[in-house]
Amino acid sequence: FIYQGSLSPYRGVISLIKNWPKNQNYKLTIRSFNNLYFKKLKEYCLSKKSKNIKFIEIKKFRESIDESINFLINFDVGIISYSNKSNIFDICSARKLSHYVQSELPILTSDIKDSKNIVEKYKIGEIYKSDNVVNFKNSLKKFKVKNLVNYKKNVIDFKFRHYNFNNFSKMYKKIYEEK
DSSP states (O other), X not given: OEEESOOOTTSSHHHHHHTSXXXXXXXXXEEEOOSHHHHHHHHHHHHTTOTTEEEEEOOOTTOOHHHHHHHHTTOSOEEEOOOTTOSOHHHHHHHHHHHHHHTTOOEEEESOHHHHHHHHHHTOEEEEOTTOHHHHHHHHHTOOHHXXXXXXXXXXXXXXXXXXXXXXXXXXXXXXXXX
16 A cells, blocks of 8 residues: 655544554555654654554655656555545645556545545545544455455556546646646
8 A cells, every 4th residue: 555645734644554454464655755744653653663654755846747656556555545624635635546546556545525436436446434443444454356456447447438637737737826
């Protein structure tokens, strides 16, 4: 499993790490910029001796989409995790979703509206209720080999039949130019 993106309050990563199973079959990689949250979360995992959670620093501030995809293709599932207290998920979850789809990764997402609707409609992964530990763990368990194979096929189908990167890139450009 991979979470790739910035680390800050309400991104859901703290909950993700605290509730991640100790079972070595569930490995989590957090790939982000080295900021205060990155350091604190890494220290927290070291103090808890979490051997199945790994941190990788993104070195470049503006990594290209190709660089991101070349990294992501080495994983089985992409994670989009936001707390229900977040007010920025409209921007960030679309970018994560885009990178994961282009990398043909099934998705585990919290129940934020845009990602949830796509994951449900196209059957490309699982959804969990934000800030609900039991529901999160139950959703995580659904990523067994058979389901993973089906999700992967559905992501590939979605990528080639429904997803349009030009639409996503226009949306990003509009969002970032407004700021």
